[in-house]
Amino acid sequence: MSWRRVRLLIWKEFLQLRRDRSMLPIIFIMPVLQLILFGYVIGTDVKDLRTAVVDRDGSVESRLVVDSFVNSGYFLDVAHPVDEAAMQKLLDGNKAQVAIIIPEGFSDLVREKRPTEIGIVVDGSDSKTASVASGYAQQVVAALSGKLYPGRLTASSSGVDAQVRVLFNPTMRAVNTMVPALLAFILMMSTQTTMSQAIVKERERGTLEQLFVTPIGRAEYLIGKLVPYVLIAFIQITLVFTIGTLWFKVPFNGNLLVLGAGLALFALTALGLGLMVSLLSRTRYQAQQATTFLMVPSMMLSGFVFPLESMPKILYPLSYLVPLRYILVVVRSNFLKGSGFVALWPQFLAMAIFSAAIFGFGLSRFRKQLND
Amino acid sequence: MSTAPQTDELALDVRDLRRTFKDVVAVDGVTMTVPRGEVFGLVGPDGAGKSTLIRMMATVLAPTDGDVLVFGRSVRTEAAKVKPRIGYMSQAFSLYRDLTVRENLEFFAELRGVPRKDMAARSARLLEFSGLTEFAKRQAQFLSGGMKQKLALAATLISEPDLLFLDEPTTGVDPVSRREFWRIISGLHSEGITVFVATPYMDEAERCDEIAFMTHGRIILRDTPAGMKNRVPGRVVEINASDYRAAMPIVRALPFVSSVEVSGEYLRVLVTRDDATAETGLRTALEAAGLRVDRVRPVATDLEMAFATLIPTAVLPHHDTTDEILAVAE
Numbered sequence: 233m234s235w236r237r238v239r240l241l242i243w244k245e246f247l248q249l250r251r252d253r254s255m256l257p258i259i260f261i262m263p264v265l266q267l268i269l270f271g272y273v274i275g276t277d278v279k280d281l282r283t284a285v286v287d288r289d290g291s292v293e294s295r296l297v298v299d300s301f302v303n304s305g306y307f308l309d310v311a312h313p314v315d316e317a318a319m320q321k322l323l324d325g326n327k328a329q330v331a332i333i334i335p336e337g338f339s340d341l342v343r344e345k346r347p348t349e350i351g352i353v354v355d356g357s358d359s360k361t362a363s364v365a366s367g368y369a370q371q372v373v374a375a376l377s378g379k380l381y382p383g384r385l386t387a388s389s390s391g392v393d394a395q396v397r398v399l400f401n402p403t404m405r406a407v408n409t410m411v412p413a414l415l416a417f418i419l420m421m422s423t424q425t426t427m428s429q430a431i432v433k434e435r436e437r438g439t440l441e442q443l444f445v446t447p448i449g450r451a452e453y454l455i456g457k458l459v460p461y462v463l464i465a466f467i468q469i470t471l472v473f474t475i476g477t478l479w480f481k482v483p484f485n486g487n488l489l490v491l492g493a494g495l496a497l498f499a500l501t502a503l504g505l506g507l508m509v510s511l512l513s514r515t516r517y518q519a520q521q522a523t524t525f526l527m528v529p530s531m532m533l534s535g536f537v538f539p540l541e542s543m544p545k546i547l548y549p550l551s552y553l554v555p556l557r558y559i560l561v562v563v564r565s566n567f568l569k570g571s572g573f574v575a576l577w578p579q580f581l582a583m584a585i586f587s588a589a590i591f592g593f594g595l596s597r598f599r600k601q602l603n604d
Numbered sequence: 605m606s607t608a609p610q611t612d613e614l615a616l617d618v619r620d621l622r623r624t625f626k627d628v629v630a631v632d633g634v635t636m637t638v639p640r641g642e643v644f645g646l647v648g649p650d651g652a653g654k655s656t657l658i659r660m661m662a663t664v665l666a667p668t669d670g671d672v673l674v675f676g677r678s679v680r681t682e683a684a685k686v687k688p689r690i691g692y693m694s695q696a697f698s699l700y701r702d703l704t705v706r707e708n709l710e711f712f713a714e715l716r717g718v719p720r721k722d723m724a725a726r727s728a729r730l731l732e733f734s735g736l737t738e739f740a741k742r743q744a745q746f747l748s749g750g751m752k753q754k755l756a757l758a759a760t761l762i763s764e765p766d767l768l769f770l771d772e773p774t775t776g777v778d779p780v781s782r783r784e785f786w787r788i789i790s791g792l793h794s795e796g797i798t799v800f801v802a803t804p805y806m807d808e809a810e811r812c813d814e815i816a817f818m819t820h821g822r823i824i825l826r827d828t829p830a831g832m833k834n835r836v837p838g839r840v841v842e843i844n845a846s847d848y849r850a851a852m853p854i855v856r857a858l859p860f861v862s863s864v865e866v867s868g869e870y871l872r873v874l875v876t877r878d879d880a881t882a883e884t885g886l887r888t889a890l891e892a893a894g895l896r897v898d899r900v901r902p903v904a905t906d907l908e909m910a911f912a913t914l915i916p917t918a919v920l921p922h923h924d925t926t927d928e929i930l931a932v933a934e
Contacts, residue, residue, distance in 0.1 A: 236714070237714070240711065240714045244700070244711055247707065248700065251743070252702065437698065437700075441659075441692075442692070442694065442712075445664060446687065447684065447688060448715055
């Protein structure tokens, strides 16, 4: 192992990177852009739901219902259609996302302390908004029934749930779980894509063959290739971390050592996968396609976008094969709950096994590739 | 060669070398030696296995079977000892396009362990030698085809190898640069460097000390350029007739004609008679058929004609080398 040669390769890689005018902006703008996109677009809470009210009762109690919804901050009273047909039109035209129907005689039943109900209609065309809206509506109704029927315990099941949220994500901000997840996701995207291109590019251009006539060893070559991209990836996630905590105000309750160790271990699995793609591909285009192909199941089966709990039972075991699944648990619980190695050891172990297996396989392929 | 050369006098000792890609046999049992200090040419049609042979000799590709000894060291078991002594220039440009001329030179020099103190002098000399001094700061991708090839040669020369493998180094290069390139090779030759060069051009093959003809993965002929030509049975006569297409069958039917080739507007005929009766015979036969004959004259046998007669027509390399050069020049 000659450090002179390794340093030379790293120098060469950075020199090429500097020459590539399209690369540098991508390296620094991409993570910031992704953070902003995920932070604002996907991660933003559902607020100010446009709400139509059909008040058939027209009483003090019915106005209390409407006020409770509006005061929760999630619902915006936008229209008072005269009947359900008019309400339907508002929903169809997306003028309203939610409708509250207070039946005639509502106040009479409340005063007599007899069970009653109000109708809530939610536009289900956007499933995420719909589920969030109905969740909010149930909470509002639960609080309302406590107020209207004092002393009587309501059959609300949100008690436990609400407590969990109060503990770890009191404001229920989706961005608090999104930013930690993005650290892992951007690390994966960046290292896997650059690594998958790294070797196949040299093969395609013939420079790999030229390197083979020099005394450079496999390990030297590999380290020379990995180091620049690992450095860049860590600069990227530092950027995400900084913007995430300072701009998006995501509270960091964890430990940088645990977070760093988790991300480093995860980076190895991503680099290993990228290396494998690069070795198995004949052209850069192939490598690009393969990387995209690997990325989609990672996003779907890891709990990055969709909760693992909502996955069909048959697909659930597949999620264990996705390294991103483990790092997401690590970053999210470390970030929000401050979980350390003691709580997270199963995830660390899983990632260690993955990186050893993937990297081992990649290295053995690399050995063979020299003579192909 | 009069006596069998000693092992240490051999730059290359190829022993029953084979390489298959899946079920395609690219190199099918090549055995040959190349003495130290020679410029050795490898000719043959596309797909003959020339590049595969060179890549194995240059330690880039593992042989399926057999071995190559480079200065007595096996490419299979002692590749690390072979690499420092050789330089390899592949058919396609294989330096870093986005690095400058000087950066490429320095990169490969460092990689091959050229002492830092020698670096400046050597790269200055090579830049001068290849005429690239004024382009030292230009990125390789912005060089012309000929300059790229000279840079690639300079990069392989910076570690001062004893043996140089060149795989069609001048393909796609303009005639002026080709000539310059060969001037450089002659220079290396006089310094005692062994050069093993694959080429599709017969005029380049003429400049080699020895030539091997490769086809279908085998070396089927090996000789000096003069020796190749001497093998041709008979001598060559060139005919300039008014309609060479019509002339072809007439000439071919004559008893003392062993082969006919079209070369541009001329017919090149291999005759088995040593005296001028061949020329008169040709002229008489053509004029009897009503063709106008402008000229019938004996010419020196060239390599192209030699291969045309010595090798079955189906496996011939580039026929119209001259035309190609003209086309490039235009």
